[in-house]
Amino acid sequence: MREYLVLKNFFIRHKWPYIIGAISLIMLDFVQAYIPRLMGNITDGLKNRTMPYDQLIKYVFTVLAMAIIIFVLRYFWRMGFMGTARWLEYEMRRDLFSHLLILSPDYYNHHKTGDLMAHATNDIQAVRMSIARGMTNLMDTIVLFTTSLIIVVKTINLKLALVGLIPGPFMFIIVVIFGRKIRERFRRVQEAFANMTDKAEENIMGIRVVKSYVQEKGEIKKFDKANMQNFEANMAMVRLSSIFGSSMQILSAISTVIVIIYGGTLVINKTITLGDFVAFNSYIGMLLGPLTSLGWVVNIFQRGSASMKRINTIMRTKPEIVDSPDVVDVKELKGDIKIQNLTFKYAEDLEPALKDINIEIKMGKTLAVVGRTGCGKSTLANLLLHLYKVPEGTIFIDGIDINKIPLKTLRENIGYVPQDTFLFSSTIKENIAFSPDDIPLEKIQYAAKLAGIHDEIMGFKDGYDTVLGERGVTLSGGQKQRTAIARAVLKNPNILILDDCLSAVDAQTEEQILRNLKEFMKNRTSIIISHRISAVKDADEIIVLDEGKIVQRGTHEELLATEGFYKELYKMQQLEENINTEE
Numbered sequence: 080m081r082e083y084l085v086l087k088n089f090f091i092r093h094k095w096p097y098i099i100g101a102i103s104l105i106m107l108d109f110v111q112a113y114i115p116r117l118m119g120n121i122t123d124g125l126k127n128r129t130m131p132y133d134q135l136i137k138y139v140f141t142v143l144a145m146a147i148i149i150f151v152l153r154y155f156w157r158m159g160f161m162g163t164a165r166w167l168e169y170e171m172r173r174d175l176f177s178h179l180l181i182l183s184p185d186y187y188n189h190h191k192t193g194d195l196m197a198h199a200t201n202d203i204q205a206v207r208m209s210i211a212r213g214m215t216n217l218m219d220t221i222v223l224f225t226t227s228l229i230i231v232v233k234t235i236n237l238k239l240a241l242v243g244l245i246p247g248p249f250m251f252i253i254v255v256i257f258g259r260k261i262r263e264r265f266r267r268v269q270e271a272f273a274n275m276t277d278k279a280e281e282n283i284m285g286i287r288v289v290k291s292y293v294q295e296k297g298e299i300k301k302f303d304k305a306n307m308q309n310f311e312a313n314m315a316m317v318r319l320s321s322i323f324g325s326s327m328q329i330l331s332a333i334s335t336v337i338v339i340i341y342g343g344t345l346v347i348n349k350t351i352t353l354g355d356f357v358a359f360n361s362y363i364g365m366l367l368g369p370l371t372s373l374g375w376v377v378n379i380f381q382r383g384s385a386s387m388k389r390i391n392t393i394m395r396t397k398p399e400i401v402d403s404p405d406v407v408d409v410k411e412l413k414g415d416i417k418i419q420n421l422t423f424k425y426a427e428d429l430e431p432a433l434k435d436i437n438i439e440i441k442m443g444k445t446l447a448v449v450g451r452t453g454c455g456k457s458t459l460a461n462l463l464l465h466l467y468k469v470p471e472g473t474i475f476i477d478g479i480d481i482n483k484i485p486l487k488t489l490r491e492n493i494g495y496v497p498q499d500t501f502l503f504s505s506t507i508k509e510n511i512a513f514s515p516d517d518i519p520l521e522k523i524q525y526a527a528k529l530a531g532i533h534d535e536i537m538g539f540k541d542g543y544d545t546v547l548g549e550r551g552v553t554l555s556g557g558q559k560q561r562t563a564i565a566r567a568v569l570k571n572p573n574i575l576i577l578d579d580c581l582s583a584v585d586a587q588t589e590e591q592i593l594r595n596l597k598e599f600m601k602n603r604t605s606i607i608i609s610h611r612i613s614a615v616k617d618a619d620e621i622i623v624l625d626e627g628k629i630v631q632r633g634t635h636e637e638l639l640a641t642e643g644f645y646k647e648l649y650k651m652q653q654l655e656e657n658i659n660t661e662e
């Protein structure tokens with residue numbers, strides 16, 4: 080239960096709905112507990128034929144008044160508990176999402192998206208249930224049980240109550256034990272269902288791969304296995320629920336039998352009246368019901384606190400990268416970059432991804448980075464964005480250690496186009512602007528023109544308002560990359576990093592875009608990571624990385640004059656070009 084302490088402030092802020100809800104619930108229980116007594120009195124009156132007619136009318140009005148009171152009280156307690164729990168759900172989701180966005184990328188390298196989604200849905204729901212149902216059931220149990228017991232003891236018979244309650248503890252135990260097992264099986268049902276839907280989704284998304292590798296039969300088989308596992312998990316759940324339901328039914332029947340035998344005897348002996356007997360038949364439900372409920376309360380809170388613990392673990396995770404206490408108050412970066420003796424490992428037990436890197440890029444100059452796949456090019460870009468922990472005294476921008484530059488300033492001043500472009504399911508305009516501010520369309524169009532995508536956007540029926548993604552147009556790989564470039568350009572950054580982001584366009588288009596950007600980047604610093612010589616040849620300096628180390632550096636001409644990776648790459652690409660022109 081300690082896990083729930085984090086919700087303290089929420090309860091304080093929402094104390095009034097809870098207080099009103101609790102008062103309504105207590106009053107409702109009192110009213111409900113009185114109904115069977117009333118029915119007992121009516122029965123006795125009718126049986127003895129002693130009740131005057133106006134008394135009967137009085138009872139009728141009492142029942143009607145009670146119904147209205149129940150209606151009002153029920154509304155208030157449900158709004159107080161259930162309604163406020165929905166607020167809690169809303170706030171928890173909002174806070175969890177905000178927290179997930181401040182966590183560092185490395186966190187996501189170690190946590191599966193599916194698990195995080197499950198926390199945002201199932202766990203928050205379990206907490207809401209525990210607060211809404213758990214709290215009300217608990218209160219209901221205490222108040223309804225106590226009031227019913229008092230009325231029974233005072234107006235009917237204590238012994239009858241005790242005898243009728245014999246199956247109660249068994250019911251409680253069964254609910255606790257079965258509840259735990261049901262929860263476990265329900266978890267398996269959810270897992271099996273998630274696995275099955277994942278399989279279906281993957282196949283639909285990857286339909287082209289499935290078809291081109293003629294894997295339909297194999298995939299149907301795999302799906303069938305997942306479908307069967309889902310069926311079996313559900314059957315296990317149905318079996319358990321059936322046994323549980325039947326056991327509860329038997330105990331309830333035993334209680335009825337006891338009440339008939341013992342209560343009937345008391346009526347025959349004239350210890351209690353027939354009206355008392357009728358009333359008791361309802362009270363026994365009100366006494367056993369809360370005991371069963373209590374079993375559920377135990378379960379609901381167990382489940383809720385496990386969920387709360389998982390959510391708390393995420394919420395307590397500190398982002399690996401935050402502004403250090405000694406950040407410098409700087410809003411704009413000009414773009415003088417210096418990297419000295421930089422060695423970087425993603426984890427202690429891994430080989431360094433970058434080794435002893437020394438680079439200087441003066442403001443307005445262009446650095447190009449080439450090298451085999453996996454040599455550390457993207458790592459360099461990641462570190463310049465401070466997405467991972469940068470060793471002290473290794474990267475400086477405008478002479479300031481990157482660790483002392485506010486993250487907001489750093490990232491606002493860098494236009495970064497990653498290798499794997501990501502576009503949201505919204506309009507092209509919104510994707511390029513990517514800001515809550517109202518950006519004028521001319522600015523967006525200017526950026527799109529520089530990125531060489533404007534004409535194609537205008538070719539779509541809805542132009543810049545074209546919706547992307549599942550409900551709209553699917554862009555080609557090259558179109559996506561250019562949209563992402565437009566997004567980076569629109570930021571008007573002083574530093575631009577293009578991480579192999581033109582791989583999906585042909586060499587000619589790439590050259591055209593880089594020519595456009597050249598003008599734009601005149602007084603800005605740029606870093607171009609590419610596999611293509613044509614993209615890097617005009618850079619002020621080109622470095623060649625190999626296994627995290629700089630193995631060559633110089634201008635295009637200088638590198639061509641030396642034997643090594645760069646010259647080999649150049650020759651290979653020349654050859655490809657010649658073959659293409661001959662064709």
Ligand SMILES: Nc1ncnc2c1ncn2[C@@H]1O[C@H](COP(=O)(O)OP(=O)(O)OP(=O)(O)O)[C@@H](O)[C@H]1O
Binds near residue numbers: 425451455456459
């Ligand atoms: N988050 C990570 N955790 C652990 N290792 C990583 C991580 N990201 C990259 N690496 C490793 O670091 C090395 C450099 O990777 P990086 O992505 O920088 O290469 P790259 O030169 O950009 O490759 P490519 O040209 O294929 O994009 C690789 O060995 C890679 O496996």
